[in-house]
Amino acid sequence: MKYHLLLLLFVVGKLSMGQTCKLEILGQVTAGNERLPGATIFDRLTNKSATTDEQGNFVLTGLCAGKHILEIRFIGYKSIEKEVIVPVREKIKITLEEDQTQLSEVLVTASSTARSSTQLSSALEEETLNQLHGKPLGESLQRIAGVGALQTGPSIFKPVIHGLHSQRILILNNGIRQEGQQWGTEHAPEIDPFVAKQIEVIKGAEAVRYGADAMGGVIIISPPPLHNTGGFGGAINTSYQSNSRTSTVSIATEGLLPTPSWSWRIQTSGKYGGDYNTPEYTLSNTGQREFNFSAGLGYANANSELEFYVSSFNARIGILRAAHAGNLQDLNNSIISQRPWYVKDFSFDIQNPYQEINHHLFKTSYKKNLSGNNFIKAVYGLQVNNRKEFDIRRANRGDRPAIAMQLLSQVFDVSLDHVAEKHQGSYGLTTTIKINNNDTETTGIKPLIPDYRQVAAGLFALEKINWRAFTFEAGARADYQYLQALTFTNTETLIKPDFHFYYLSANAGMRYAINSQASLTSNLSFSNRPPHISELFSQGLHHGTATIEEGLLLPNGTLKIDESLFKNERSIKWLNSFAKQSKNFSFEASLYANLIDNYVFLQPKETRLTIRGYFPVFAYKQTKALLAGADLTLNYTFLQNFQLTGKYSYLYGQDVTANQPLIYMPPAQLDTELSWNIPYLSLYKSFLKARVLHVAKQARTPRTINPVDLEGNPPPNETFDFMDAPQAYTLVNLETGFTIPTGEHDITFALACENLTNQRYRNYMNRLRYFADDIGRNFIVRLSYNFYSH
Amino acid sequence: MKMNPVQNVTRMLNWSKLSVVAFADGVIYTSTTYSAVTTFLNEEETPVEDVTAEIIEEKNDHLICFTRTGAVSSAVAFDEDDNEIPVGLVSVWQTANTPGAATVKLTLKHQPGIKTGSCDIGDTDIEVTFSFNVIQQPL
Incomplete structure (x- = not known):
């Protein structure tokens, strides 16, 4: 590696000498x-x-x-x-x-x-x-x-x-x-x-x-705009990480068509990796494969833009073998042992359990400037999502998925926007049609969520007014959703219950520019959501988590079509932020409170004896929840080339009705980064960065009940966890990199080390924390090549 | 799978899935050594599928564990896999000298490539508790 690096520097040195200014x-x-x-x-x-x-x-x-x-x-x-x-x-x-x-x-x-x-x-x-x-x-x-x-x-x-x-x-x-x-x-x-x-x-x-x-x-995921390209160009990005030995390659090219105003882009990426490892052992069966493709074609002139886009996402992801808990006793054994029961040498193989996901998208959008400052936008999208989950199954049925479903959806949105000096606004219609089908022929298992058909439409209006140093904003929306489920009663008769949901959302906000450097923002939003099909109809054993899940329409484990069993989830969120920015310093602080009525969550209900022993049954419940918190971001540039960034976030989550903390709320964390932009002659964008991430212990958790103590003893009607929240931890990451410009091309090289101290830790938000530690030290090398970039 | 004669074996036990009705004559006596042969049937499939053959084939990855209470004084695996670690498809049960209620819990563990004879590792495929009464041996 050293040899290669020296060689590159030599080439650059030569180029620099030949420069003419x-x-x-x-x-x-x-x-x-x-x-x-x-x-x-x-x-x-x-x-x-x-x-x-x-x-x-x-x-x-x-x-x-x-x-x-x-x-x-x-x-x-x-x-x-x-x-x-x-x-x-x-x-x-x-x-x-x-x-x-x-x-x-x-x-x-x-x-x-x-x-x-x-x-x-x-x-x-x-x-x-x-x-x-x-x-x-x-x-x-x-x-x-x-x-x-x-x-x-x-x-x-x-x-x-x-x-x-x-x-x-x-x-x-x-x-x-x-x-x-x-x-x-x-x-x-x-x-x-x-x-x-x-x-x-x-x-x-x-x-x-x-x-x-x-x-x-x-x-919001935004690719670079198609119409801004000025000729043929592209980029190749490669990376390799030592932990899991994952290689990633992405190739993108773009250019103009011979016909005026048309441009195109083609992009593809792939990933191949094996088992990750913790500081002490391999996380067996955590390999992954990915192959993705996308292509875009765009037309743009002064008054209109037309775009076509296709993309395909394909992944196979292994799930930690030891995370497959047979029953409560197994779960207990995993928690006590502190080390996964299944640890093998590193392998690229992906065995059961694993997921196989394909997502294909076709999109077309059209934007036209109308008279004045109005423009109209229309977007149509067709998406096909295939999801297969392969579980550990007996009798050579491992190659048959336990879950196999296809979601076909169509989206059509149209909006009319106007932009004037004093006011801006947007009016629009959004529509969605979704069809979900389970392939029970292949799985041979009753599906966890049923087949369904969904048609939804919404009308919205948003308006913004600028007045002196203020911007005022208000918006409202009305939605309708038709949902039909195709499911079976306990007597195995097909039923097709259907629902009509009507709901409203509204939003009001204000921004005040205190001076050219500081501003104050406040926003109050009211939103409304009917429960999702999974929250209504889930029924079955979720193998990976060793839990049985039951929807809102299964009050006693049996399906009951009764609309009084659930209510729409309603949220009122108040978000305030203060931002200040000067030459060397920027700061943003935000405070929020979100009160959610009929908040849908999974709550333990009872234990159920099956042929495999005891399983906890989790039922979807609705409660009143409060989520409040603060985010702080600070950025300070000093000695010209040094930059210090700090990000802090804290969240308080409370089940107001039950008067206990909400489960799985992110713990407080402080993410600090010090970077040095190295002023070096022929190397461009060279930097050295140190990042320290401190994650606190989640102190506000429901109480812990050992899985074996649950066996046969239905827990009281309260939320609990199987394991105490993991201890706080601090991770140190280092990264360095530089770019070598060579005429119309450039090469970027980066080297990073994550978890430098090879710290053993578990993350509260990682569901596999019951079974294994998180990943250990990881070296990453990245090499990118941009050609004819613009 | 070995099948050795057991001293004082007087009766054979057979069962399937969640029932104990398949005891040879429905009665278990005190002070007797039983040889038990376990059969696993997947009754979710039609026709009913015998999974036992698969377990025999993958015996090096499977272990049946026995947990007893009451009037059964011991229940241990009798057969062994290729590594001389118990499997448990054939087991030997000793009943107590005094009559009473008893339970024997059978846990079929799947331990691919990691089998040591310990019941605390692997994932549970089947866990069934058999409850029955041990009655006085007729003279």
């Missing part, structure tokens, strides 16, 4: 279909600047070869940064977008999706995402204060925003609502994080804009 960049700045005179172009590397002429043209002269970062600014438009590799073959074209949220400049608003500006949001930008290549989506999102993950082993991460997850979090993947099987705690989002250039998380309830699924927040 007489090169220039020619370009043109436009907005919409108009050329922009008077825009400023600033080269960050040389501090040279230029202004566009009447035709929007500019020229920057006296430049050296290599990569330059141009900052293009024009009042009333969003400033953009553009990387340009000098020498440039042709005139570069820069398109600025009108700034719709000038007052909210503190927030990162690269997303073109019209949304609330009084909500709290944070984003992972391209640079951060590059450093997270190879990680699952949910793991990457944990970098944002207030965002956690419900984990099932080292590769299944389910995002948790301010304590809420599953049906309460919406994922907007390239402008389309992701419709997968998100109900299970061990179901991770079916998305390839390599497609994203930016991932933004809205932490408030965005139910008005996106519907009930967004009660807990929205995750």
Whole structure:
């Protein structure tokens, strides 16, 4: 490795010697279909600047070869940064977008999706995402204060925003609502994080804009825009991590079609890995495979944009073998032993139990500027989600899944947006049709959730008004949902109960710009959600967790179609934040309280004797819940090249009715990072980073009951856990990297070490904490190659 | 699987799934050594499937554990796998000298590649408790 590194440096050294600083960049700045005179172009590397002429043209002269970062600014438009590799073959074209949220400049608003500006949001930008290549989506999102993950082993991460997850979090993947099987705690989002250039998380309830699924927040995954490309280009990203010996490759290319205004992108990624290991033993059967593909085709002219997009996500993920608990006694043995009962040498093989997931998406969207400042947007999406879970099964039935289902969904959204100086707004209609089918022929098992048909439609209106230093915002939404389940009574007769749900959501917010550096935001949202099919109809043994789960419509273990057995979940969330930003310092503090009526959760009900011994029965219950907390983010730049970042989050979760803490609420954590941008001659973007993550012990948990004490003794009507919350832990990570610009290409190299001290720990939010420790030291090498990037 | 004659074996026990009705003559006597042969039937399938053959085939990965109470003084596996670790498809039960109620819990453990003879490892495929009365041996 040393040898290779030296070789690279040598090549760079030669290039640097050959540099001539007489090169220039020619370009043109436009907005919409108009050329922009008077825009400023600033080269960050040389501090040279230029202004566009009447035709929007500019020229920057006296430049050296290599990569330059141009900052293009024009009042009333969003400033953009553009990387340009000098020498440039042709005139570069820069398109600025009108700034719709000038007052909210503190927030990162690269997303073109019209949304609330009084909500709290944070984003992972391209640079951060590059450093997270190879990680699952949910793991990457944990970098944002207030965002956690419900984990099932080292590769299944389910995002948790301010304590809420599953049906309460919406994922907007390239402008389309992701419709997968998100109900299970061990179901991770079916998305390839390599497609994203930016991932933004809205932490408030965005139910008005996106519907009930967004009660807990929205995750917006944005690929780079198609129409901004200026020629053929692409990137190859590879990574390898020592723990699990996982290799990841992603290749993306993009370019323009010969026909004017059309551009395309093709991207593919793959992952191959074996068993993870803790500091002391192998986590047998935690390997994974992934193969993903996406392609986009876009047309853009001054007045309209048309886009087609297809993507395919395919994964096979092994579940820790030792996490398969046969019954309460087995679970007890696992908890007592402190070491998984099944530990084998490292292997790439994936045995039962494992999951196999395919998610295919076709999307088309159209946007047209109408007269004035109005534009209309329409999106259609077709998604096919196949989910198979292979359990440990007797009699050579291991190759037959225990769960096999297909969810076919269609989404059609249309919105009319208007953007004026004093007011902006959006009106729209969203519709969804979903069909879920279980393949019981293959499984030979009664499905955990039944087949169903769902049709939903919502109408919304949002309006924003700017007045002096204030922005006021209000929105309302009305929804209708038809749900028909196809299930069997205990006498095995097919029944088709159906439901009609009507529900409303509303939102009001305000932003006050105290001065040019500080702002205050407050948002109050009311959202409403009918229970999900899984919360109504779940029935059966969940093998991985060794629990029997029963929905709200199974009050005594038998199905009863009675709408009085459940109510809609209603949340009122108040979110306040204060942000301050100066040259070297930025700070954001947010406080929130979320009171949820009829909060749906799984509560232990009784134990049931089966042929395999005693199993706990968990029943979906509704209660009044309070989730309140604070997120703090601090960023301080000193001595020019040093940056200190601190993120702290705390959450208080309480079952108000039962007067006891809610289970599985993320513990408080402090994430600090010190980075040094090394000013080094020919290496670009070289850095050294140390990150220290401290996770506190979750002090507020329901009481612990040993699994064996449950056998045959139905517990009282209270929530409990099988094991005490794990101790607090601190992890140290180091990372270094640099970029070598070579003409129109560049190579980025990064080396990281996670859990440097090889600390033994268990994470409260990881469901496998009952069975095994979390992963030990991990070295990661990343190598990226960008060609003809723009 | 070995099947050795047991001293004083007077009766054979047979059972399937959750029932004890299949005792040779429905009665268990005091002060007797029984040889028990276990058969596992999957009655969720039609026709009913005998899983015993699969357990015999994978005997190195399976262990049947016995937990007794009451008027059964011991219940231990008799047969052995290729590594000379008990399997438990054939077991020997000794009843007490005085009559009374008794239970024997059978736990079929699946221990792929890790079998040591310990009952605390692996996952439980079947766990069944048999309750019965041990009556006085007729003279």
